[in-house]
Amino acid sequence: MGLKILLFVPNIIGYIRILLLLVCWWTFNYPTVFFPCYVIFIILDGLDGYAARQLNQVSEFGAWFDVAIDNFGRTMLWCLLFKWGHFISSLEWCVFVCTHNSMGADWKNKFGEGPWWVRKTMANGFKTPVGAFAIFGLHVLPIWLYGYYNQILSATFLMPLTMQWLIIAFLVAGRLLCMAVENTLGLPSGHTHRCV
Numbered sequence: 001m002g003l004k005i006l007l008f009v010p011n012i013i014g015y016i017r018i019l020l021l022l023v024c025w026w027t028f029n030y031p032t033v034f035f036p037c038y039v040i041f042i043i044l045d046g047l048d049g050y051a052a053r054q055l056n057q058v059s060e061f062g063a064w065f066d067v068a069i070d071n072f073g074r075t076m077l078w079c080l081l082f083k084w085g086h087f088i089s090s091l092e093w094c095v096f097v098c099t100h101n102s103m104g105a106d107w108k109n110k111f112g113e114g115p116w117w118v119r120k121t122m123a124n125g126f127k128t129p130v131g132a133f134a135i136f137g138l139h140v141l142p143i144w145l146y147g148y149y150n151q152i153l154s155a156t157f158l159m160p161l162t163m164q165w166l167i168i169a170f171l172v173a174g175r176l177l178c179m180a181v182e183n184t185l186g187l188p189s190g191h192t193h194r195c196v
Contacts, residue, residue: 008057010048017069031150077142095182121181137174
């Protein structure tokens with residue numbers, strides 16, 4: 001396929017997501033710009049995979065590029081939000097290296113012989129209630145915390161604190177499940193390999 005891959009629609013969506021990340025980085029202290037840009041960044045993450053499948057533009061580079069952009073976005077947000085944010089970011093980068101190195105672009109579909117809770121989470125490319133729960137914890141928790149600390153949830157969405165805390169608890173539980181799955185990678189050979 002050569003350089004033609006660089007112009008695949010999913011990869012063009014990836015370039016747009018990188019531009020959004022730059023805007024987010026520059027406007028971190030301006031919630032009225034940062035928050036919607038980061039939410040669009042997350043939404044586009046779902047659209048690039050859909051476009052790849054619909055347009056038959058799935059590629060090894062695209063799979064790698066998509067996850068790398070996701071990690072860059074969450075790394076930026078976790079590290080700007082908290083001094084200890086690099087811990088979560090480091091975990092995600094280690095998992096990225098391990099899954100793509102040992103399993104390739106089709107890593108989501110190679111968990112058939114892992115522990116039952118990993119299989120349940122990874123089933124159908126995370127398109128199950130348990131998988132969605134883990135993905136919400138992964139993607140939504142950092143932006144939700146940003147909204148909480150910048151009082152966007154209270155001032156803009158008029159959300160009661162109790163509801164904000166309940167949703168934070170839900171998202172933390174999803175992120176913990178995701179962290180457990182990230183920590184136990186089922187390899188195609190059927191062995192369990194602890195990567196991080």
